[in-house]
Amino acid sequence: MEVCYQLPVLPLDRPVPKHVLSRRGAISFSSSSSLFGAPDPRQLSQRRGAISYDSSDQTALYIRMLARLSCVSTSASSGPERRVHRLLSFQRYLHSSRLLRGVPQQIPLHILDEDYTGQARCMLEKVGNWNFDIFLFDKLTNGNSLITLTFHLLNQYGLVELFRLDMVKLWRFLVMVQEDYHSDNPYHNAVHAADVTQAMYCYLREPLLAKSLTSYDILLGILAAATHDLDHPGVNQPFLIKTDHYLATLYRNTSVLENHHWKSAVGLFRETGLFSHLPAEDSLSMERELGSLILATDISRQNDYLSRFRVHLDQEDLCLSNYSHRHFILQMALKCADICNPCRPWELSKQWSERVTEEFFQQGDIEKKHKLEVSPLCDRQKNTVGNIQIGFITYVAEPLFAEWARFSDTRLSQTMLGHMGLNKASWSGLQQEQTPVSEEAEASIAGTDTEGAAVRRDSTTATATGGTSSKEIPQGSSES
Numbered sequence: 001m002e003v004c005y006q007l008p009v010l011p012l013d014r015p016v017p018k019h020v021l022s023r024r025g026a027i028s029f030s031s032s033s034s035l036f037g038a039p040d041p042r043q044l045s046q047r048r049g050a051i052s053y054d055s056s057d058q059t060a061l062y063i064r065m066l067a068r069l070s071c072v073s074t075s076a077s078s079g080p081e082r083r084v085h086r087l088l089s090f091q092r093y094l095h096s097s098r099l100l101r102g103v104p105q106q107i108p109l110h111i112l113d114e115d116y117t118g119q120a121r122c123m124l125e126k127v128g129n130w131n132f133d134i135f136l137f138d139k140l141t142n143g144n145s146l147i148t149l150t151f152h153l154l155n156q157y158g159l160v161e162l163f164r165l166d167m168v169k170l171w172r173f174l175v176m177v178q179e180d181y182h183s184d185n186p187y188h189n190a191v192h193a194a195d196v197t198q199a200m201y202c203y204l205r206e207p208l209l210a211k212s213l214t215s216y217d218i219l220l221g222i223l224a225a226a227t228h229d230l231d232h233p234g235v236n237q238p239f240l241i242k243t244d245h246y247l248a249t250l251y252r253n254t255s256v257l258e259n260h261h262w263k264s265a266v267g268l269f270r271e272t273g274l275f276s277h278l279p280a281e282d283s284l285s286m287e288r289e290l291g292s293l294i295l296a297t298d299i300s301r302q303n304d305y306l307s308r309f310r311v312h313l314d315q316e317d318l319c320l321s322n323y324s325h326r327h328f329i330l331q332m333a334l335k336c337a338d339i340c341n342p343c344r345p346w347e348l349s350k351q352w353s354e355r356v357t358e359e360f361f362q363q364g365d366i367e368k369k370h371k372l373e374v375s376p377l378c379d380r381q382k383n384t385v386g387n388i389q390i391g392f393i394t395y396v397a398e399p400l401f402a403e404w405a406r407f408s409d410t411r412l413s414q415t416m417l418g419h420m421g422l423n424k425a426s427w428s429g430l431q432q433e434q435t436p437v438s439e440e441a442e443a444s445i446a447g448t449d450t451e452g453a454a455v456r457r458d459s460t461t462a463t464a465t466g467g468t469s470s471k472e473i474p475q476g477s478s479e480s
Helices: 058-076 079-085 090-094 118-124 134-140 145-156 167-179 190-204 215-227 237-242 246-250 256-272 280-295 299-315 323-338 346-369 385-407 411-432 439-446 450-456
Strands: none
Touching: 118 134, 118 145, 134 145, 134 190, 134 346, 145 167, 145 190, 145 215, 167 190, 167 215, 167 256, 190 215, 190 323, 215 256, 215 280, 215 323, 237 246, 237 256, 246 256, 256 280, 280 323, 299 323, 299 385, 323 385, 346 385, 346 411, 385 411
């Protein structure tokens, strides 16, 4: 008989490990900064950039960094480490050096509670509120919202102690996760991952889930939310396929991005040894189940999951004491968290909509530059934020959240549906004030079913993009 229980909530002032809170690389060339200290925002000129510096000779500093990195990579890397690197992007390989990661043995085992501002701590006390402003929280944490939020949730549920997670390994893992989100992506960045993690926490607290989920389920759900778009480059799967990108070849044009996110997370598990203390079979099982959750965010499979969900609800046969049913509900919860932006209050939803649309348009700009066919919804001359959002809400978000409300008919579900209706009306009103889009653009939204629309959108308005930097053409492109 499987025992389901809720873990006690731990106090917020629990000690947290002091570690570098830097972005994509803990190295600083400022004479006044410490290699292992928390970053000074006055010294950092880039968020999650390769280096930070005070010198005006940026090129020389970058060459120095690459030279040292090359030396470390060739002389210090072991065989297993190189095998892990092959799972990852070139960018991940460059930043995987211990030189840039920091040396954990000098890091004390207490958390930098003193580095939390009063406002950030106050926000964490209300992390379960649906109107949680992740943009403000990211500012208050000096751009470290994903690290801070994820650690807080794991600590609050008591998962650090329960699973005997090494504090230094955990903190290092979270730093590396945040580093591997591309800060130059308008949408698919670490702030989006933090937002999805916060939404996932809200769903985990819903009565049906809170009384049924085990600590293992909760650990998987939080880690999957935090890593679900890891190393996302800002272009979508069709773009990778049509440019013959190596990731599309590697994963045979199937859930290319989601497979890469999953494998990147597994690479970090193994590089940090976060679960190395567990039996090998348990560790591999956790990696597989994490992959099952992340792969569920593939928006091109939206119809498959939605149909299964409807069948369960129609037959009323969901039994959350059954592990496979609980895992399926975790998949649906992560899908909802991934595309919940239209369900947020207007002030937050509008920012996300503008960000994801800009990412679409940047991909379209790349396609135009290299004389590729411009993907649907990616042409900034033919589309607007409003028409893209109305189509996404109508054909993707509304069907999913209507079924979620059937499953969990709570105040939160009704709040989400209410916000979504108001946001759709707001976009419709703004559309009437803007220049009408072309018939081709209208057809690209209205003339598709949910699955077809999903392939052409990102997976969170729709989060299905990725492969390489959105600022350059990817490897394998037919264009030079």
